[in-house]
Amino acid sequence: MIAPGSRPLKVKFILPALKEASDPQWRPIKYSLFPPLGLATLAAYLRPEDHAVISDEHVEPLQLDDAPELVVIQVYITNAYRAYRTADLYRSRGAFVCLGGLHVTALPEEAAVHADCIFLGPGEQTFPFFLKDFRAGRPERIYTSTTGRTLDRVPPIRRDLIRRASYLVPNSIVVTRGCPQHCDFCYKDAFFQGGKGFYTQRVDDALAEIARLPGRHLYFLDDHLLGDRRFSEALFEGMKGMRRLFQGAATVDSILRGNLIEHAAEAGLRSLFVGFETLTPDNLRRSNKRQNLGRDYKAVADRLHSLGIMINGSFVFGMDDDGEDVFRRTVDWAVERGITTATFHIQTPYPGTQLHARMEREGRMLTRDWNLYDTRHVVYQPTRLRPEALKDGYDWAYREFYRWESIGRAALHHGTLKHQAKHFFYASGWKKSEPVWDLLIRARQLARVTPLLEAVLSRVTGRKPQQTRPAEAQLLPVIQPETMV
Numbered sequence: 001m002i003a004p005g006s007r008p009l010k011v012k013f014i015l016p017a018l019k020e021a022s023d024p025q026w027r028p029i030k031y032s033l034f035p036p037l038g039l040a041t042l043a044a045y046l047r048p049e050d051h052a053v054i055s056d057e058h059v060e061p062l063q064l065d066d067a068p069e070l071v072v073i074q075v076y077i078t079n080a081y082r083a084y085r086t087a088d089l090y091r092s093r094g095a096f097v098c099l100g101g102l103h104v105t106a107l108p109e110e111a112a113v114h115a116d117c118i119f120l121g122p123g124e125q126t127f128p129f130f131l132k133d134f135r136a137g138r139p140e141r142i143y144t145s146t147t148g149r150t151l152d153r154v155p156p157i158r159r160d161l162i163r164r165a166s167y168l169v170p171n172s173i174v175v176t177r178g179c180p181q182h183c184d185f186c187y188k189d190a191f192f193q194g195g196k197g198f199y200t201q202r203v204d205d206a207l208a209e210i211a212r213l214p215g216r217h218l219y220f221l222d223d224h225l226l227g228d229r230r231f232s233e234a235l236f237e238g239m240k241g242m243r244r245l246f247q248g249a250a251t252v253d254s255i256l257r258g259n260l261i262e263h264a265a266e267a268g269l270r271s272l273f274v275g276f277e278t279l280t281p282d283n284l285r286r287s288n289k290r291q292n293l294g295r296d297y298k299a300v301a302d303r304l305h306s307l308g309i310m311i312n313g314s315f316v317f318g319m320d321d322d323g324e325d326v327f328r329r330t331v332d333w334a335v336e337r338g339i340t341t342a343t344f345h346i347q348t349p350y351p352g353t354q355l356h357a358r359m360e361r362e363g364r365m366l367t368r369d370w371n372l373y374d375t376r377h378v379v380y381q382p383t384r385l386r387p388e389a390l391k392d393g394y395d396w397a398y399r400e401f402y403r404w405e406s407i408g409r410a411a412l413h414h415g416t417l418k419h420q421a422k423h424f425f426y427a428s429g430w431k432k433s434e435p436v437w438d439l440l441i442r443a444r445q446l447a448r449v450t451p452l453l454e455a456v457l458s459r460v461t462g463r464k465p466q467q468t469r470p471a472e473a474q475l476l477p478v479i480q481p482e483t484m485v
């Protein structure tokens, strides 16, 4: 290749969608929630004179009639085939194609066939190295992130490349990487192999990033926002004067431990994604989900509710100790505990994880069609359930949890009439209004909802937290990423 040297680069960053989200006839709202922060993070390492675009197929069709010289594609397991096809196309036209992300890290040999260069692990350290090599005309075939991982003084992410109007939550933010835990089904240990598995931004950098975001509402996409006590405490302290309202994710034990969750509530936390995963201790033990073992899930729910924090509970079906009764037990528990929204998953052994290795050893993997690895399909042989029964039970759980009667019963869990009405209105509003969201997306009117969301939130300005709960929490629980399976 001819070294680009010091002339400006023409770079295209692409986040391909999974199959279902690429269908213009049906794009569920969940794919229009969050912008591609990973790609915007990488774009920050370009020079000001370089020309960059970010194309997110979740929110717009991929335009393939352009001629970038460098193409950077983020590969998840479910978008892998589309990512490879796009990579092949650009390579056939002479572009230099880089592939990176979770799936590339898990299966580098598979990805390498479709790329000029692949990246393993997080990109903050490797991508700037690559850019230097690329400009000098001698890029390597593979860049692996190992030692020296840090978020200290990383350049501010290129939010100017994100079309805010295309997303319901343009104010998504990530202030840490990884997680201090080691659940055997999680992507995390494989992705961060060879270096630090959990690290944070400097608190002042995180606060500066927050200050740059307009409006009040924020969504922290970190795997575990309460994972580093000192960092989180300082972050929440700094946020107290900022009048923000935010959502995030955390583990069961971190909610029960000390008073960090109170600090979070005071700083504006209004809804939390909690990885309950399973009500069966043997499942937790086998999954190495030690942080949940012996914890009182009821106490977790009660504590969050007492602080006015809505709960999006995450539950996994199909673990080895799950029998036919798991679906009803789980849904009953969630309804009885007043969980506002629930995210159910069929256990999915991702390549690279301990769980996948065990399933392979036991000869239990049923397919390698990555399109099916979306936590809605059964891709392995369960022990105590037939695959069809697992799929049916999963579908039943969603229907049952979001039935009018269940929503009503869950809402009644809360003490005050206001709180009950809020729960009922929004849990139902979310799951029962998918066609409305769909219409808004297709009519490209989503941008109108974002200010509405913030307007509803801002009405509560200046009131005491307890009094503001009903109004502000109303729209918040509807937004739920599929984090922490």
Ligand code: B12
Residues within 6 Å of the ligand: 015, 016, 017, 018, 030, 031, 032, 033, 034, 035, 036, 037, 038, 039, 041, 042, 058, 072, 073, 074, 075, 076, 077, 078, 079, 098, 099, 100, 101, 102, 103, 119, 121, 122, 123, 124, 126, 127, 174, 186, 187, 221, 222, 223, 350, 373, 374, 375, 376, 481, 482, 483, 484, 485
């Ligand atoms: C937000 C989110 C979403 C959002 C939007 C995704 C987006 N816009 O990026 C939505 C809701 C659309 C979504 C959907 C899905 N998601 Co999702 N999602 C996430 C979440 C919570 C955060 C992603 C994020 O912003 N991370 C922060 C940024 C800074 O990191 P990053 O994106 O990983 O990018 C860094 C590196 O990966 C690397 N990198 C990435 N690409 C490249 C490319 C190159 C060339 C280089 C150099 C580096 C590089 O550099 C970046 C900086 O370090 C993650 C959990 C997680 N912690 O990652 C799950 C996660 C990625 N999702 C997951 C899944 C399963 C799904 C769904 C299948 C769920 C479903 N049932 O529909 C779909 C499929 C999406 C798809 N396109 O295929 C899994 C992926 C498992 C896997 N092995 O691939 C995760 C890990 C959750 C989990 N724990 O299981 N998701």
Ligand code: SF4
Residues within 6 Å of the ligand: 178, 179, 180, 181, 182, 183, 186, 187, 188, 223, 224, 251, 275, 484, 485
């Ligand atoms: S599942 Fe959640 S708690 Fe467990 S390692 Fe992954 S991110 Fe951490």
